[in-house]
Amino acid sequence: MTGFGLNNLPYGVFSTPGGAPRVGVRFGDQVLDLAATLDDSTFAAPSLNPFMAQGRARWTEVREQITGILSGGRRAVLHPLADVRLHMPFEVADYVDFYASEEHATNLGRMFRPDSAPLLPNWKHLPVGYHGRSGTVVPSGTGIVRPTGQRKPPGQESPDFGPSRRLDVEVEVGFVVGTPSALGEPVPTGAFADHVFGVCLVNDWSARDIQAWEYVPLGPFLGKSFATSLSPWIVPLDALAEARVRTPTQDPRPLPYLVEDDPWGLDLSLALALNGTTVSRPPYASMYWSPAQMLAHLTANGASLRTGDLYASGTVSGPSPDQRGSFIELTWSGQEPLKLPDGSTRTFLEDGDEVTISGSWGDVSLGEVTGRILPARR
Ligand SMILES: O=C(O)/C=C/C(=O)CC(=O)CC(=O)O
Ligand SMILES: [Ca+2]
Numbered sequence: 049m050t051g052f053g054l055n056n057l058p059y060g061v062f063s064t065p066g067g068a069p070r071v072g073v074r075f076g077d078q079v080l081d082l083a084a085t086l087d088d089s090t091f092a093a094p095s096l097n098p099f100m101a102q103g104r105a106r107w108t109e110v111r112e113q114i115t116g117i118l119s120g121g122r123r124a125v126l127h128p129l130a131d132v133r134l135h136m137p138f139e140v141a142d143y144v145d146f147y148a149s150e151e152h153a154t155n156l157g158r159m160f161r162p163d164s165a166p167l168l169p170n171w172k173h174l175p176v177g178y179h180g181r182s183g184t185v186v187p188s189g190t191g192i193v194r195p196t197g198q199r200k201p202p203g204q205e206s207p208d209f210g211p212s213r214r215l216d217v218e219v220e221v222g223f224v225v226g227t228p229s230a231l232g233e234p235v236p237t238g239a240f241a242d243h244v245f246g247v248c249l250v251n252d253w254s255a256r257d258i259q260a261w262e263y264v265p266l267g268p269f270l271g272k273s274f275a276t277s278l279s280p281w282i283v284p285l286d287a288l289a290e291a292r293v294r295t296p297t298q299d300p301r302p303l304p305y306l307v308e309d310d311p312w313g314l315d316l317s318l319a320l321a322l323n324g325t326t327v328s329r330p331p332y333a334s335m336y337w338s339p340a341q342m343l344a345h346l347t348a349n350g351a352s353l354r355t356g357d358l359y360a361s362g363t364v365s366g367p368s369p370d371q372r373g374s375f376i377e378l379t380w381s382g383q384e385p386l387k388l389p390d391g392s393t394r395t396f397l398e399d400g401d402e403v404t405i406s407g408s409w410g411d412v413s414l415g416e417v418t419g420r421i422l423p424a425r426r
């Protein structure tokens with residue numbers, strides 16, 4: 049049907065006019081009102097966190113119940129999607145962003161560090177990542193104010209302060225943790241599905257001029273912390289069982305704690321659209337590190353997981369130029385502007401631009417995450 053049939057059933061948080069935000073499941077162009085249908089107060093919460101904290105056995109049980117209700121015509125409270133407002137689906141605990149695409153890491157290495165090897169020596173030994181800012185993860189549709197910060201273009205002797213001139217996107221896939229883990233206890237790759245509840249789309253907005261000046265030696269900071277957008281529907285891992293593929297061959301072989309027996313690469317097709325025109329189609333199957341390896345690495349030092357932790361894959365870029373997941377790559381640092389159907393060209397984002405990332409596996413849709421650029425505050 050629409051990408052939201054019985055084989056998908058993603059969870060989100062919605063409200064009807066005058067009603068409180070509560071948990072819903074998308075079915076076609078309708079939203080199943082879970083609190084009203086199952087008479088379970090877990091789903092009356094304004095976030096998925098209480099349900100996600102209950103763990104995999106409960107997630108499976110509820111998915112079976114919902115499937116039974118929607119296929120067997122049992123009493124269900126459904127609202128037309130057009131009549132509801134969608135909210136942040138869960139409360140983000142900690143937020144981590146990885147860097148798991150070899151193509152993206154190579155492209156950015158070439159542009160940011162033209163005088164050294166594009167991949168740093170650690171890159172094929174561990175999934176490189178950084179901790180982001182969970183408080184600025186925003187729901188799809190939130191306007192993105194152009195950030196202001198320190199900029200130092202090449203050839204300019206000292207930095208100045210002003211609105212970013214190189215505002216960009218990053219097409220990413222997000223993984224949402226349900227079951228927490230104990231401090232001091234690493235989570236092995238084989239326990240990925242016990243902890244991760246589901247998958248969504250992420251746009252890691254990035255101000256390339258701020259980033260290029262600030263990032264050495266501690267990594268991304270204000271160039272990325274102003275906003276990160278999230279899609280409204282969290283697709284359960286169960287809906288993606290058939291999407292699983294092996295990652296590309298990993299050479300050198302990763303250390304034992306990063307080896308995965310069951311493959312958790314995902315054959316998702318993503319798309320990046322600017323003002324309604326698709327400009328790129330990044331293939332998630334090309335990602336070098338799997339989300340199970342990312343989780344094992346994230347906890348290898350004993351760092352604990354909390355319900356609502358979000359970790360993103362890093363920008364998804366495939367091998368061909370029309371598969372790149374950011375404008376800095378698509379326009380090669382602004383040197384090769386994109387031509388748009390209205391005859392205009394684009395390097396980085398302009399005020400008023402609207403960006404939409406969508407994704408799917410077969411007829412299982414991840415929906416979309418969208419955002420429009422608002423002028424800088426003055
Ligand atoms: O190579 C760098 O210095 C930085 C690259 C990024 O902007 C990466 C980032 O946010 C991680 C990713 O999305 O892949
Ligand atoms: Ca990123």
Ligand SMILES: [Mg+2]
Pocket residue numbers: 180251252253254272273274275276
């Ligand atoms: Mg961000």
